[in-house]
Amino acid sequence: xxxxxxxxxxxxxxxxxxxxxxxxxxxxxxxxxxxxxxxxxxxxxxxxxxxxxxxxxxxxxxxxxxxxxxxxxxxxxxxxxxxxxxxxxxxxxxxxxxxxxxxxxxxxxxxxxxxxxxxxxxxxxxxxxxxxxxxxxxxxxxxxxxxxxxxxxxxxxxxxxxxxxxxxxxxxxxxxxxxxxxxxxxxxxxxxxxxxxxxxxxxxxxxxxxxxxxxxxxxxxxxxxxxxxxxxxxxxxxxxxxxxxxxxxxxxxxxxxxxxxxxxxxxxxxxxxxxxxxxxxxxxxxxxxxxxxxxxxxxxxxxxxxxxxxxxxxxxxxxxxxxxxxxxxxxxxxxxxxxxxxxxxxxxxxxxxxxxxxxxxxxxxxxxxxxxxxxxxxxxxxxxxxxxxxxxxxxxxxxxxxxxxxxxx
Amino acid sequence: xxxxxxxxxxxxxxxxxxxxxxxxxxxxxxxxxxxxxxxxxxxxxxxxxxxxxxxxxxxxxxxxxxxxxxxxxxxxxxxxxxxxxxxxxxxxxxxxxxxxxxxxxxxxxxxxxxxxxxxxxxxxxxxxxxxxxxxxxxxxxxxxxxxxxxxxxxxxxxxxxxxxxxxxxxxxxxxxxxxxxxxxxxxxxxxxxxxxxxxxxxxxxxxxxxxxxxxxxxxxxxxxxxxxxxxxxxxxxxxxxxxxxxxxxxxxxxxxxxxxxxx
Numbered sequence: 001x002x003x004x005x006x007x008x009x010x011x012x013x014x015x016x017x018x019x020x021x022x023x024x025x026x027x028x029x030x031x032x033x034x035x036x037x038x039x040x041x042x043x044x045x046x047x048x049x050x051x052x053x054x055x056x057x058x059x060x061x062x063x064x065x066x067x068x069x070x071x072x073x074x075x076x077x078x079x080x081x082x083x084x085x086x087x088x089x090x091x092x093x094x095x096x097x098x099x100x101x102x103x104x105x106x107x108x109x110x111x112x113x114x115x116x117x118x119x120x121x122x123x124x125x126x127x128x129x130x131x132x133x134x135x136x137x138x139x140x141x142x143x144x145x146x147x148x149x150x151x152x153x154x155x156x157x158x159x160x161x162x163x164x165x166x167x168x169x170x171x172x173x174x175x176x177x178x179x180x181x182x183x184x185x186x187x188x189x190x191x192x193x194x195x196x197x198x199x200x201x202x203x204x205x206x207x208x209x210x211x212x213x214x215x216x217x218x219x220x221x222x223x224x225x226x227x228x229x230x231x232x233x234x235x236x237x238x239x240x241x242x243x244x245x246x247x248x249x250x251x252x253x254x255x256x257x258x259x260x261x262x263x264x265x266x267x268x269x270x271x272x273x274x275x276x277x278x279x280x281x282x283x284x285x286x287x288x289x290x291x292x293x294x295x296x297x298x299x300x301x302x303x304x305x306x307x308x309x310x311x312x313x314x315x316x317x318x319x320x321x322x323x324x325x326x327x328x329x330x331x332x333x334x335x336x337x338x339x340x341x342x343x344x345x346x347x348x349x350x351x352x353x354x355x356x357x358x359x360x361x362x363x364x365x366x367x368x369x370x371x372x373x374x375x376x377x378x379x380x381x382x383x384x385x386x387x388x389x390x391x392x393x394x395x396x397x398x399x400x401x402x403x404x405x406x407x408x409x
Numbered sequence: 410x411x412x413x414x415x416x417x418x419x420x421x422x423x424x425x426x427x428x429x430x431x432x433x434x435x436x437x438x439x440x441x442x443x444x445x446x447x448x449x450x451x452x453x454x455x456x457x458x459x460x461x462x463x464x465x466x467x468x469x470x471x472x473x474x475x476x477x478x479x480x481x482x483x484x485x486x487x488x489x490x491x492x493x494x495x496x497x498x499x500x501x502x503x504x505x506x507x508x509x510x511x512x513x514x515x516x517x518x519x520x521x522x523x524x525x526x527x528x529x530x531x532x533x534x535x536x537x538x539x540x541x542x543x544x545x546x547x548x549x550x551x552x553x554x555x556x557x558x559x560x561x562x563x564x565x566x567x568x569x570x571x572x573x574x575x576x577x578x579x580x581x582x583x584x585x586x587x588x589x590x591x592x593x594x595x596x597x598x599x600x601x602x603x604x605x606x607x608x609x610x611x612x613x614x615x616x617x618x619x620x621x622x623x624x625x626x627x628x629x630x631x632x633x634x635x636x637x638x639x640x641x642x643x644x645x646x647x648x649x650x651x652x653x654x655x656x657x658x659x660x661x662x663x664x665x666x667x668x669x670x671x672x
C-alpha cells in the first residue's frame with residue numbers, strides 16, 4: 001500500500017499538465033508563441049482564425065488541438081506543420097497551401113522520426129504533399145480530408161506518404177486529386193482501413209517494398225492509373241473496391257512481383273483491366289467480383305502458383321488474358337458468365353471444363369488493333385470453334401470446376 | 410401540281426405499305442424478333458446478354474431479312490410495277506414509293522420486334538443507339554436490295570446477288586480486315602483501319618454499338634483511337650452520315666438504272 005501511494009504521488013506529479021489557449025480573444029495570439037510556452041504533456045488549444053506563421057515546428061510531446069477549424073496557412077512558401085517529437089496529437093486543423101519544392105518535399109503535415117503520433121480530423125487543402133511520415137513507428141492517421149488541385153504529376157505530391165515506417169494505422173481518410181493517394185515505401189505491418197482515394201493523377205494507392213501490410217474496405221475510384229503495388233510479399237487486401245480506372249495502362253489493381261499475398265472479397269468494377277498480375281507467385285485470389293471490366297484479369301505467363309478460386313466474372317469484355325502459352329496457375333471453382341456448359345448431376349458445378357481464355361483475347365494481346373473487329377460475327381465464329389477445339393490458346397488454361405451460378409458475394 | 414404528285418405518291422406508298430404489312434413473312438419476322446428479344450432479356454438476370462443477342466440480330470438477321478425480303482418482293486411485284494408504269498406517273502415516284510414503303514415496313518418490323526423490349530429493358534444510351542442503328546441498317550439493306558434486283562432481270566440471279574452482298578458484309582469483309590490487320594501488324598495502321606470500317610455498313614453499326622457496350626475495353630490503347638474518332642460527337646455524326654450514304658448511294662444508282670430501264 002505504501003508503494004502504491006508513492007507511485008500515485010509520482011503520477012500526480014507528471015499529471016500536472018496545463019492547457020494553453022491561442023486565439024484572438026486570448027492573451028496569446030500566435031501559435032509559435034503558444035508552442036514555446038508549452039512543456040511535455042501540455043495541451044495547446046488553438047481557436048478558430050487564420051494563422052500565417054510560416055513553418056510551425058512541434059518538438060514537444062503536446063496535444064495540439066484546433067477548435068473551430070483554425071487555418072494554418074503556408075502561403076505557398078513554407079512547410080506548414082513539422083512534428084519532430086514523439087506522442088504528439090494533431091487534431092482539428094485546416095492546413096493549406098504548403099510550398100512546392102522537389103528536394104525537400106514540403107508538406108501540409110510532416111512527421112520526422114517519431115513514435116505514437118496521432119493526426120486526426122484535419123482538413124488539408126492545396127498542399128504539395130499532404131501528410132508525410134518519415135521514419136515513424138506506431139502512428140495513426142485518422143479521419144483527415146486531403147485535396148489537391150494540380151493537373152500534372154510533377155506539380156503534385158502524394159496525399160498520405162509514408163517512408164521507412166512501421167505499425168502505421170491509416171483509417172477513414174479521404175484523398176482527392178493528389179499524385180498518389182496513399183504512397184508507401186518500406187512500410188511494414190501497417191493497416192489501411194476505410195479510406196477513399198479518388199481522382200488522383202497517378203495512383204489511388206501505390207506501394208513498394210512494404211511487406212505484411214493489410215488493406216481493408218478501401219475505395220479506389222477514377223484514379224489516373226488505378227492502383228499499383230510492387231515488389232512486396234505478404235499483402236492482405238480484403239473487401240476493397242477498385243472502380244472506373246480507365247486507360248491503356250490503368251489497372252484496377254496492378255500487382256508486380258507480389259508474392260504470398262491474399263486478395264479476398266474485393267470488387268473490381270468498370271476498369272480497363274481489373275487485375276494485372278506480373279511476376280507474382282503463391283498469391284491467392286479468392287471470392288472477388290469482376291464486373292464490367294474490359295479485361296477481368298490479365299495474368300502474364302511469368303506468374304506461378306497463383307490460385308484464382310471462387311471468383312465471379314460478370315459482364316467483362318474479356319474475362320482473362322495472357323501473353324504466353326505457359327500456365328502455372330490454377331483457376332478453379334469460379335463463376336464465368338460466358339460459360340455455356342451443363343450440369344447433369346445438379347451439384348452446382350459444370351460438367352464440362354471451361355476455357356476462360358478466348359481466341360480473340362489472344363489475338364488482341366498480340367495485335368491490339370484487332371479490337372476493331374470485336375463482336376463481329378466472324379470473330380464469334382472463330383471463338384466458338386476455338387472453344388471446341390483449342391489450338392492457339394493453351395489447353396491447360398482451364399477451370400475444371402466452373403460454377404453454374406454466381407457466388408453470393 | 411406538286412401537291413398532286415405527292416398525294417399520288419402517298420397513295421402508292423399506302424398501297425405498298427398495307428400490302429407488305431399484311432405479308433406473312435414480315436409478320437413472322439416481327440414475331441421472331443419479338444420472341445428472341447423478349448426471351449433473351451427475360452431469361453437472363455443481367456441485361457448484357459440480352460443486348461448481345463439483339464446486337465447479333467442487328468448485325469446478322471436484320472440485314473439478311475431486309476435484303477432478301479426486299480429483293481424477292483421487288484421481283485414478285487414486277488407486274489404491279491408495270492401496271493403502275495402504264496399510268497401517267499413518273500418513274501422516280503414509283504421507285505421512291507416502293508423504297509419508302511419497303512424500308513418503312515422493315516423499320517416498323519424491327520421497332521415492334523426488338524425496339525420495344527430494348528426500350529423496356531435497356532432505356533439508356535446503348536438501347537437508343539441499338540434502336541437507331543438497327544433502323545438504319547434495315548434501310549441500308551433495303552437499298553442494297555433495290556440495287557441487286559435492278560441489276561438483273563433474272564429472279565434467281567438477283568436473289569443470288571443479294572445473298573452474296575449480305576455474306577460479304579456480314580462475314581467476308583471482317584475476314585479481309587483481320588487478314589489486313591495481321592499482314593500490316595508492324596505498321597501503325599489504326600487510323601487507316603478507322604477509314605476502312607467506313608466501307609462496310611455493318612462494321613460502322615457494330616463499332617457505334619461497341620463504343621457504348623464495351624466502354625471499359627474500348628478505353629485501352631487502340632480502343633482509345635477508335636473512341637477518339639467514333640466516340641466524339643463529330644465521329645458519331647460522321648458515322649451516321651456514312652450509314653445514310655450507304656442507303657442513299659445504292660438506291661440512287663438503282664434509281665438511275667430504273668429510269669432508263671427497258672421493261
